[in-house]
Amino acid sequence: MPIKKKLKSKVKKLVVVNRKFLTNLANRIYDPTDRSFLRLCNGTLQNGPDPTDEKRPMHCGLGELYFAMTGKQPEDMGVDEGDVVNLAVELSPLGGLRAKAEAEENAKFEKAAKAIKALGFDNDLTIQLIDTLNEFDRQHGEHIEEEDRDDEEHKLRMMLDAIPDVNDKGCAEGTTATYRQRSRAVAAKLREAAKLLP
Numbered sequence: 001m002p003i004k005k006k007l008k009s010k011v012k013k014l015v016v017v018n019r020k021f022l023t024n025l026a027n028r029i030y031d032p033t034d035r036s037f038l039r040l041c042n043g044t045l046q047n048g049p050d051p052t053d054e055k056r057p058m059h060c061g062l063g064e065l066y067f068a069m070t071g072k073q074p075e076d077m078g079v080d081e082g083d084v085v086n087l088a089v090e091l092s093p094l095g096g097l098r099a100k101a102e103a104e105e106n107a108k109f110e111k112a113a114k115a116i117k118a119l120g121f122d123n124d125l126t127i128q129l130i131d132t133l134n135e136f137d138r139q140h141g142e143h144i145e146e147e148d149r150d151d152e153e154h155k156l157r158m159m160l161d162a163i164p165d166v167n168d169k170g171c172a173e174g175t176t177a178t179y180r181q182r183s184r185a186v187a188a189k190l191r192e193a194a195k196l197l198p
Contacts, residue, residue: 015069017091022194025068029061030180030187037183038064042171045074045081061167061186062160085160093198094153109133152196159193 015021030037041047045063050056059067059074062084066074069087079087089095116129166185170178 014087014091016093017069017088017197018093019194019197021068022190022197025065026187026190026194028068029064029190030183032184035180037180037187039179040064040167040182040186042168042182045079045084061163061189064186065160065163065190081161081164085157088160089153089157092153092156094156094196156193156196159189159196163189 028038029040039050039052039058041058041060041063044060045066046057046059048058050058057073057075062081063074065088066072066077066079066084069084069091070077074084112133113130116133117126119126121129163186166189167182169185170181
């Protein structure tokens, strides 16, 4: 019954949360090849030392994700589970694609507004046209967001949001078998999430 000791904490900067990153984290939490695993605490991002290695704080599944992304203890940074999921999405290629799309939309709006100003209409009409463009742009953006609730970013969020439930299943029992089962379940969720990423 090998038990992994600890994750390396020498992360100097935030990482890119991609398929490889999540798969590697899943393997550190539960490695199916040798059945080694990390003990995961229940209910909180950080909950004291691992009983098999007092130097390693026990995290829940999302706590391990935060620690792997930042190299910092979630408790020290005052983050909650929602913060961890948000950061993971922001650091993923999906979050980057969303930011890129928003930047492109802003650039298009600025170009159109500049073209309206260049037409030389009186000031009131120019302001009215730019306001109409802005209103259309805002409504169009909201419409797209409503339609995209099932996009890959949303799926990633839902997958990561499910980690606390599988993390805490059966946590009342503190047996090695239960710790292994919980680690396996969290790792499986991370692997599912990894499949959504390049």
